Amino acid sequence: MVGLLALPAVVFFLVFNYLPMAGLVVAFKEFDVNQGIFGSPWNGLENFAYFLESGDAARILFNTLFLNVLFLGATLAAGIILAIMLNEIRSTFFKRVSQSVVFFPYFVSPVVISIILQVLLAGASGGGGAVNDALTGFGLPSVDWYTEPGPWPWILTVVKIWQLGGYLSVIFLAAIMGIPEEVYEAGMIDGASRAQMAWRITLPLLKPTAAVLLVLGVGRIFYGDFGTIYAIIGDNGTLFDNTDVIDTYVFRALRQLGDFGTTAAIGLFQSVVGFILVVIAVLIQRKYSKETSIL
């Protein structure tokens, strides 16, 4: 009887999650809209072969892994540093306000982030923007950022830190709050400075939390951050070499080429490898700490 309450959710998962899994057979088909997913003729592994031979495969796989590793490491480090620094602040008011402010970027749409970035990097023309004005102010040459693929992995990393640093610091600060007061009192009696206590007490005790987040992040490493990257890069082809990830590639192929078979093949590849990574990640994490396990 009580199970009825879960019925809408069950229907949701069946239609929007489990049914599409079955729809992945389209990866092995020569898809034709008129014949539908199950009516279209099979074409074996041709879709996969097409993707691997297109020459894009190596580039977007590399970008996906490289960018995600960069994002994961940088945001976790930023979150930990910010949390430790926030913990040092004595004034409750200043601490609360700062935490609110650094947490705020988490709540804005990637589209808004993209606009902020244009204000900073492009301004009214390619070589304008606040950053270029600052560079010029220091006597440095300005850069036409949106035509220069080189720095974009780092620009995107800064964006991710800006977007997620505050959010992660909230999680880490909660973990710091859970550290018993006596540990610090013992440290104080031994004459430890605040910096020593942060380095030798707080940081090691944040390891379990960091490990959980790291493992979860590793599990997601095959999924590009579509929203942020696509909102910022869009269809700016000059930047693709360094920024195109699986998700953006699939999306473009779907929208521009309408090639359902190949895109589904890439999607299936991504799902399978992603799934294997998630399972490995979850198993490692379960072994590491039972009580914070996600399953």
Added chain:
Amino acid sequence: MSSRKLEPFTVVSVIGVSLAVLACAIPFWMIISGSFTSETKLATTGYSFFPDFDVTAYTMIFTGSAVLNAYLASVFITFVGTALSLAVTSGLSWVIARRVPGISRPLTIFSYLPMLFSGGLVPLYLLVTQYLHLQNSYFSVILPLLVMPFLVFVQVSAFRQLPESIFESAKIDGAGELRIFFTIALPLSKPILAVVGLFYAVHYWNDWFMALLFIDDVHKFPLPLVLQNLISNISFTAMLPQLAEAATPVYQLRLALTTVAIGPILLAYPFAQRYFVKGITLGATKG
């Protein structure tokens, strides 16, 4: 902790945090300030720290119907979506939280499995467009986002913190499971419903990906999609500066629209912030 002397590390921390605060706040100030700056000034710099209270863009936004429609579309998606999501999520979470033999455990796996393995973009696209025929309906944005597993975590752990004794005594008084859920559990969970609801609301308000996939009728665009469209056009004008000097204040309009899009979040944030902190703390430590 209270009687400690000021140490260099504390000073460094205060400076570090202050810099982080500035880095997070200044971009928003530049957007808001820029939205009140005349197009001629913006066309040379692209940003401004000191507004000159030029409201051309806002006048355009609030007199024309296009942006108003986009706003209403976003409001519709946010309200209907949040209401549906809350209903579906709390129903599911309650069944999981109750640990009903033979139901709760399989249901947990059934609900979390999609987090680990998904069909990806293509099957979803085909499902919504070819089979459900939801193109250009706002439900094409709402339905795919209906349940966020992370928020199911949060709500399950919140339900499990309610004292079991209340439910026991309600049962003795003859209340059924459904009655317990609707008249006891839900009213007691108002704070956590607020947390979960706020997360969903932000999610729906900001969504543009589903809209980008499924809504191609310009008159039905929600706000973020209108903004996104403006970006692509602007990056184009950025390459051709003469376009920026056309009659429409494109730069100011873009910044004003951004302000309009973050406005509701910015206004609600001071009141909602502690709920968000509560939510992720609960989800992170108890999940």
